[in-house]
Amino acid sequence: MSKTDLTLESIAQLVKNAVVTAVQNFQKTVESDNHELISQMKKNIELIKIDVINTINESTRKLIKQEVVLLKDTVGKIVAKVETICKDNTEKIEDYSKDIRHLIKKEKKKNIILYNFPVKNNWKERETAVLSLLQDTLETSCTLKDIDFIDNLRKTENSPIRVGLTSWRMKMEILKNRVKLWNTKISMDEDYTREAVQKRKELKIIMKSLKEKGLQNVQLKHTTLYVNGKPWNQGTKECNVK
Incomplete structure (x- = not known):
């Protein structure tokens, strides 16, 4: 092979090598750019996710807050209604109890x-x-x-x-x-009714105590204690009862 051929061949090889190197460098550059691009895209996606999550959380909080307000209002109305019903029932029960006590007293x-x-x-x-x-x-x-x-x-x-x-x-x-x-x-x-029996038990104890203190004209009539013909009560001062 001639010297000229070798030179041409060498030049061709050098050109080939330069092209390969350039292509490789281009690929590396592209890969590097792609990596940065992908990395940036990932960062952007994460930011978007955070924004979406924050948006969802804020919307959820607002929705929950609205639901809580509605729930409190509903519960408040229910409680008020129940209290009204309980009050009405309590009054009715008291009225019924009075009627029953009256009937029992009348029967006895x-x-x-x-x-x-x-x-x-x-x-x-x-x-x-x-x-x-x-x-x-x-x-x-x-x-x-x-x-x-x-x-x-x-x-x-x-x-x-x-x-x-x-x-x-x-x-x-x-x-x-x-x-x-x-x-x-x-x-x-x-x-006597049950209430009257209990009241008389209490008054009998007081009557005994008054007699032990020297008061003789003490009488118990039904559910009233009398001292010297006058009704006695807890507010009566013993010094005034003669």
């Missing part, structure tokens, strides 16, 4: 209770014994027609006897004569 108004009264085998014997007590021992004008019913106050042995009378007048006549039972084991009282 004509009754008397006998304590330590001898137990009888059947209702007929008990009726005869009660009538005998009222007529013979207490010497009242009570007849069988004045007695509405006779039953046990409780379902226990030796239970007090409840006697229902047909008139309040007859009841008062009988109670007026109950002093004649003082020499017997039998005692008699009115048929």
Whole structure:
């Protein structure tokens, strides 16, 4: 091969190498640019994601806030309605309770209770014994027609006897004569309501205390305590009660 050929061949090779190098450099540049471009795109995407998330969060917060306000308003209305219903029901219950207490009091108004009264085998014997007590021992004008019913106050042995009378007048006549039972084991009282029984228990303790302090003219009538004929109450000063 001639010197000229070698020179041309070398030049061709050099050109080829230069082209390859240039192409490689171009590829590297392109790859580098692509990498930067991709990196920038990723950054932009992340920023977009953050903006979207913030936008969604802000929208969500606003939506939640609106829902909470609506919920509070709804709950407030429900609570107000329930309170109104409860108040109405409470008032109705109080009215019903008053009516019931009135009926119970009215039902008991004509009754008397006998304590330590001898137990009888059947209702007929008990009726005869009660009538005998009222007529013979207490010497009242009570007849069988004045007695509405006779039953046990409780379902226990030796239970007090409840006697229902047909008139309040007859009841008062009988109670007026109950002093004649003082020499017997039998005692008699009115048929008080549960509230009245509790009140009388409290007043009996006070009555005992007043008597221990020297006050003798102390009486308990129904649910009122009397001292020297005057109604007593917690505000009464003992020094003024003579």
